[in-house]
Structures are given as C-alpha cells and as structure tokens.
Amino acid sequence: MDTPNPPGVGLEMPEPQYRERTAFGMPGFAFAVAAVALFVVGVVLVVLGAVAASAPLIIPGVVIALVAAVAFHGLTIVAPNEARVVQFLGRYVGTVRRDGLRWVLPLTTRTTVSTRIRNHETSVMKVNDADGNPIDIAAVVVWQVEDTARAVFEVDDFVQFVSTQTESGVRHIANRYPYDSRSSGDLGSYSSGELSLRDNAEEITEQLSTELTERVASAGVRIIEARFTHMAYAQEIAQAMLQRQQAGAMVAARRQIVEGAVGMVDMALQRLSEKEVVDLDEERKATMVSNLMVVLCSDRATPVVNAGTLYQ
16 A cells, blocks of 8 residues: 655654753852852951951952852753753753753853653644544644744744644544545445555554644744554544444445355355256356355244146
8 A cells, every 4th residue: 555645744844943052151159169168258357358448458359259159150950851941042052961050151041941741732633534433533643842942932832833833733533534444335335445544553643743843943942752542533523433433344245144144145056056966047047046045144044845747
C-alpha cells in the first residue's frame, strides 16, 4: 500500500530569528565567597572611616561594597532540567543549562525555562472525517523544549502554542481520512489503497507526529511522541454506524459461507462422478446443486428426501 505524503509537508511557518547559544558563565561558589569577602571588607572600611572620620577609608569601602553587591547579582541557581535565558539590556546573550550555582554577567535578567519532558492531552474534540461523518477524537503529545531562545522569543507562550498547534494538527489529520475504510456503496468490500483512522492508526500517528514537529519547530519544541487516545463515532450517529458495521460483517460472513458452499458442491459432484455412484444428467445436477446450496447456506434447513423421480 502506498502511503501518501505526510500532511505536514509544505506547512509554511516563519523562519526563527533566534538560535540558542551558551551564555558566558562560571562556577558560582568561588564568586559567592569572593563577593562575601569583598562586602565584609567594604563594611569594615566604612565603619573604620566613620569612626575615624576619614574619607579615604569611607569612599573605598563604599566602592568595594557596591562591587560586591554587583557581583552578588551575577549569581544564579539553575535547577536540574531547567535553563536560564539571559538578557542584557533587552538583548539575548545566551542560555545557561548547567545546573548548580552559576555566575553570569551582572545586571542581566534571567528567564527560567523548564526543559523537562511534558505531556499534553487534548480534550475530546468533535470533528468531521473525510466522509463528513462526525467523530470524537483526542490525542496525547509528549514534548520537550529543545531551543530555549526560540521558546522565549519566537512565541508569546510556548506552552499555549503547543496546546493550540496540537489541537489544530489533530483536527487537520482527522479531516483528511475517513474513520474506517469500508465503502458506503458495498458493505462487504473495502476501499483499496485508502488509509483510515481506525484501520491504519500507526501510519496516521506517524503523520501526526511529522505535522506537529513542523508546526512547533519555530517555538524550539521537539515532539517525542504523539498518540491518539480516543477515537469513535459521535454519539448522534454511533448507533447507525454500528448497524452498518454489523450489516457489513453479516454480508462478509455470508459471502464466505457461499464461497465455501460452492467449493463443497463442486467437490461433491466431482467425487460422485469419479466414484460413478450415480449418473446425473444436467437437470438432476441442477436440482442437486440447488438442494446442497440451500442446506449449506441456510441456518435452518430441513432436508427433503425425494422418493420419486424428477420426471413424475
């Protein structure tokens, strides 16, 4: 079966203007100790200068204390599976991903971005499939922030962006394919080469992952997995579709019974002819075929014993 091109191909999203890069940073413990020491020295100098009324002690003490305060401002704590997006005067200067106490450029703002793996499960949505039948469908998406710069600067709220794009992608996929591949004109046959949501869930799930990857790439998000969690006909047509499925199953079963009965009748005629049990003309063969088909295909068949002949 030839699989059509993934529906996400050709989806045009804005080209991202930012790429994540590593911000300048150093282990923060040494800077914390140095900042505390400088601050203590500055305070001591200020106190001594105030006691001695000496400006040459007060001014250096104030400067040293201010330097220590600025150094303190450069300290930041990064938790595991978190990142800090660093901005200096509104400009992006890099991202700190290494956890622990880190020291970055002072006078910068740091936005915390979680890089943990997250789940988003859509609500049960009512959409129309390719045949126009209303169906209820829901999906779950496993995702993770891959580029923190895009997540912060390219979209307004990357969590809401993933949620909205997921629902849009699920609706788009559901609109492209019928719920099942059984044709409406012949209940016993299937549409050849046609994918359906129920019968080809694996292939369509791959297409959903491909489309969602393209939709959220501009936000720096990586789709790990996407799966349908709920799929059924809408309540208003569920009973009618169930009857159609039951009728189709009955027709398919009858077709198999008829094919088996035809083979059994053919085998019976051949064996009778080979063993020369009885010599049947065409009329007797037709009668025998008719009787055998009734017996083999009917659920409640009563055998009839003909004590006479066909010609009386």
